[in-house]
């Protein structure tokens with residue numbers, strides 16, 4: 058109700074977006090999964106996001122027109138553009154890019170000015186990775202920009218892909234704690250990171266517990282941080298909540314990179330957490346989801362949104378709240394001059410390369426969707442073509458920005474879809490049985506009915522082959538009818554196929570970096586025009 | 598294989614009757630007997646098959662070990678200490694070797 | 706995709722559920738162990754099937770008649786179900802232990818405790834050994 062009125066009935070102005078009737082005595086500001094996007098971006102939200110088991114059909118597993126209906130948002134409105142994939146290309150031209158750390162700085166400074174010291178700014182992680190400049194500077198550009206924004210704490214996931222040594226070096230330099238109660242020293246089974254920190258804000262003792270992505274050593278290369286072990290470690294969270302309460306916490310906040318469904322399950326199993334600031338699964342929800350007495354907050358990704366959560370905490374308990382998921386419309390919210398200057402300086406050494414044009418696209422390029430996205434269709438085509446493969450595999454990452462039809466694809470755009478520290482585009486022989494096992498395994502990491510066995514992310518994207526998937530089936534029975542597109546024949550378990558892919562978690566994977574493969578392909582195919590992807594048939 | 602090297606972590610002091618945590622590690626590849634070499638011949642099993650800890654000559658904790666225990670076997674357990682004394686740790690190898698380690702604790 | 710192709714197991718002969726049941730029966734003297742008092746803790750998904758941390762703890766005073774004598778660990782989907790047997794004493798103070806084990810594939814890890822008074826307890830947890838994983 059409130060959401061759509063603000064949007065539909067009033068003109069879109071900075072004041073409309075940011076005017077907020079303060080509530081209670083303390084404010085939490087949440088940012089997560091920025092994926093190193095310093096400047097405003099186009100980012101299309103997913104058109105499908107299947108929930109399985111108990112969470113089927115519940116937010117965030119609601120997309121498109123259903124999402125608009127659920128939250129009473131008018132089609133074609135600014136918030137429809139910000140929160141769904143509906144009519145994306147057209148609305149993107151109307152409402153422009155979103156995010157940018159300079160706009161976020163304007164929002165944060167305004168709240169700080171209003172709330173004084175009664176505010177915590179919390180960063181949910183996936184902050185240092187996802188752009189050309191972050192890759193070239195080993196995350197330093199994001200570290201400097203975020204330091205200027207002055208968060209009070211952060212946790213992480215893709216941060217770890219810079220390797221243990223670099224991560225340790227950065228953390229030691231940070232003027233705020235990097236929290237991760239679920240990260241242990243793998244040799245002696247001892248906590249390796251600070252689990253929580255107590256803050257006093259507005260007379261309220263706030264315990265912020267950090268929870269890094271539990272499956273970092275599985276979803277990303279373990280060899281880059283071999284001495285750290287992760288996991289959900291629910292019993293540790295419960296123990297830390299109890300310890301924080303015993304130490305006088307009036308409010309317990311879990312700054313989490315678990316993913317939404319894991320956090321929803323956690324909230325039902327561990328008592329005493331007032332607020333979970335969720336991350337990793339990149340969901341943007343205009344209202345909190347309540348589980349028992351715990352509020353779950355989902356603040357989107359890529360800098361598109363900032364959450365402001367005003368809390369009334371009295372007598373050691375949360376009495377009430379006022380929430381807004383602030384969409385960061387870059388044409389409406391002014392840039393903070395200081396942050397703008399800093400970002401300009403950080404990007405300056407790379408500007409010429411960032412702007413270099415590789416091709417033009419006639420098709421909207423985007424990544425999000427459970428089974429495919431056009432940017433991955435392009436990557437798969439490039440892999441098959443350049444690496445002369447039968448089949449291509451591209452990881453189901455949820456990070457990566459969008460390129461509108463008719464626009465040029467720049468080096469920056471390409472890197473927004475693939476900038477990472479293990480980019481080798483491998484080419485190997487796999488049996489049909491192995492390919493099936495991989496698809497089944499990834500599908501179970503996405504669609505296991507127990508959220509604690511889910512790793513977030515989306516299904517591995519395929520090129521050169523088609524298959525049918527039944528997400529509701531059990532492990533080993535979801536993937537059927539695997540077909541090789543070029544022959545139309547069934548993929549045989551005992552036959553070998555040439556498979557090209559990228560982002561293998563194996564050490565010493567060989568091959569050119571994926572951006573080189575795509576650039577080579579674009580050099581020969583300067584106009585990208587993608588047909589609708591019909592490779593995956595959904596059975597339910 | 599290099600001579601297995603035991604490492605142990607426990608507090609140097611405790612109060613009488615305190616329950617302390619002891620952590621032990623020993624470098625050992627724990628060859629399971631399930632693997633084959635380059636020629637396809639089975640690699641013979643060689644594991645640490647027994648770990649034990651005693652305090653002032655009395656048993657505290659021990660473990661009978663099968664090949665499913667990981668390389669560089671790790672054991673973490675507790676001990677209730679009533680008086681000052683010495684913990685003696687021993688690891689028994691399939692080849693008959695015994696690797697030992699001692700650590701004292703002062704009860705205040 | 707971030708899979709580790711080397712993690713695809715070969716196909717050795719797996720232990721059978723019957724073998725696991727037989728081990729439990731031998732250990733308990735044919736009794737059906739109860740649930741409760743014994744807690745097995747293991748990760749939901751193994752980071753590395755070669756070294757999976759597992760912990761057990763049994764509620765017990767560890768004195769008088771209330772003493773945990775042994776806890777057996779089994780893995781029902783490995784080539785051989787045996788993993789380890791922990792032997793406790795009153796000097797253990799608490800019947801708790803942690804070790805690291807090998808898991809050849811997704812399976813149940815089982816712990817069975819035997820008390821001085823002859824009662825037995827069981828707990829199990831499924832640990833997934835995965836080859837795939839992608840990220841948000």
Ligand SMILES: [Mn+2]
Nearest residue numbers: 183214337841
């Ligand atoms: Mn993440």
Ligand SMILES: [Mn+2]
Nearest residue numbers: 090183337841
């Ligand atoms: Mn992310």
